[in-house]
Amino acid sequence: MSTETIQRPIKKLKEIEFHKPTLSREDLKGVLECLVEEHLSTGEIVDRFEKSFCHTFKTKHAVSVNSLTSAYHLSLLALGVQEGDKILLSSFAPIAALDAIFLLRAKPILVDLGKNSFHPDPESFHTKRLSSEAKVAILDHSFGSLLSLKNYQAEGLQIIEDYTEVIGAISETIPVGKQGSISIAGLDAENMITTGNGAMITSAETQLVQKIRSFKSGPNVKRVFGEPKFDYHLVDYQAALGIEQLSKLGVILDRQRKIAFAYLQAVQNSRLETYFSNPNEDTFHRFPIIVSNRGYEEVNRYFKSIHIETQRTIQEPLHSILEENRLDFPNAERLYQRGHCIPVYPNLTKDNVQRIATAIRRIY
Numbered sequence: 162m163s164t165e166t167i168q169r170p171i172k173k174l175k176e177i178e179f180h181k182p183t184l185s186r187e188d189l190k191g192v193l194e195c196l197v198e199e200h201l202s203t204g205e206i207v208d209r210f211e212k213s214f215c216h217t218f219k220t221k222h223a224v225s226v227n228s229l230t231s232a233y234h235l236s237l238l239a240l241g242v243q244e245g246d247k248i249l250l251s252s253f254a255p256i257a258a259l260d261a262i263f264l265l266r267a268k269p270i271l272v273d274l275g276k277n278s279f280h281p282d283p284e285s286f287h288t289k290r291l292s293s294e295a296k297v298a299i300l301d302h303s304f305g306s307l308l309s310l311k312n313y314q315a316e317g318l319q320i321i322e323d324y325t326e327v328i329g330a331i332s333e334t335i336p337v338g339k340q341g342s343i344s345i346a347g348l349d350a351e352n353m354i355t356t357g358n359g360a361m362i363t364s365a366e367t368q369l370v371q372k373i374r375s376f377k378s379g380p381n382v383k384r385v386f387g388e389p390k391f392d393y394h395l396v397d398y399q400a401a402l403g404i405e406q407l408s409k410l411g412v413i414l415d416r417q418r419k420i421a422f423a424y425l426q427a428v429q430n431s432r433l434e435t436y437f438s439n440p441n442e443d444t445f446h447r448f449p450i451i452v453s454n455r456g457y458e459e460v461n462r463y464f465k466s467i468h469i470e471t472q473r474t475i476q477e478p479l480h481s482i483l484e485e486n487r488l489d490f491p492n493a494e495r496l497y498q499r500g501h502c503i504p505v506y507p508n509l510t511k512d513n514v515q516r517i518a519t520a521i522r523r524i525y
Contacts (some may be wrong), residue, residue, distance in 0.1 A: 167407060192398050252273060281300070294411065296318070304449055330414075344364065353413060434453065447502045452524060464520065
């Protein structure tokens with residue numbers, strides 16, 4: 162009899178992708194109907210999407226555009242930003258905001274995050290506002306962690322609120338999407354709801370919205386010699402997808418919160434950190450964990466070894482892009498160097514969530 166030890170083959174774990182858009186048959190059907198009826202331009206479906214957006218989020222006006230950069234560009238133009246004007250924003254603000262500032266040749270003024278926070282430090286924010294005489298501030302709800310803009314408001318300062326990562330959030334104290342002169346919600350493939358690419362600009366101020374619409378190209382837009390108009394339009398089949406996505410936002414948010422609660426419990430039973438402070442209202446659009454005692458690459462290899470795809474908290478912080486001194490942004494730098502975003506999208510299975518939660522507890 163052979164004395165060889167026979168080992169069972171080890172079952173390879175299936176890769177858990179970092180993100181998958183939440184698409185249904187209804188979404189695909191709406192897009193297909195548009196294509197069959199040759200709705201390839203901007204028309205009545207886009208109008209319907211803007212009205213549905215207003216109705217869903219109880220806002221007075223909504224203007225759709227083809228990207229988040231377009232939304233920031235038109236919003237800054239409407240607020241009268243010109244070359245050389247100062248714009249305050251977090252080092253963790255969306256890169257689209259920085260691109261729009263560059264388009265206008267304005268000057269970004271970066272603010273570090275608060276300690277153990279996803280958001281700009283209020284004291285540093287006001288110090289830089291006074292020293293720079295900033296005209297506009299861009300503030301966002303990073304990672305789906307709700308931010309009250311009351312701590313950042315000041316006389317003469319216009320605020321753009323980016324509520325991309327908390328779209329659909331309900332709060333008793335924070336009027337989400339209504340805290341700025343203009344508010345913006347991104348709609349790209351990795352956002353809570355998607356039109357493939359695009360964004361929505363919302364505001365209660367009719368005059369500002371009229372300005373925003375006047376900067377877009379179109380048959381009913383009056384042209385003045387020397388003033389460009391921008392082809393920033395969403396198209397009908399994208400809008401059809403957006404309408405279907407709006408209808409299931411509540412289900413998406415509910416599922417995402419349940420997943421996040423499992424991760425929060427795992428973090429509490431580990432040596433890790435996360436900075437979510439309002440779990441009953443936060444949307445957990447992304448879920449960063451902070452590993453203080455391990456380098457980024459070491460933790461990244463750990464997740465790869467167990468077939469869980471993760472991402473950095475941000476591709477590159479803005480202070481790095483602008484080649485500013487890292488020592489002036491210690492909190493943003495720590496979150497960048499030590500933070501890992503784990504999968505949290507609604508299509509994760511119960512087994513996937515359990516695998517990820519177990520992986521969190523086993524990091525030491």
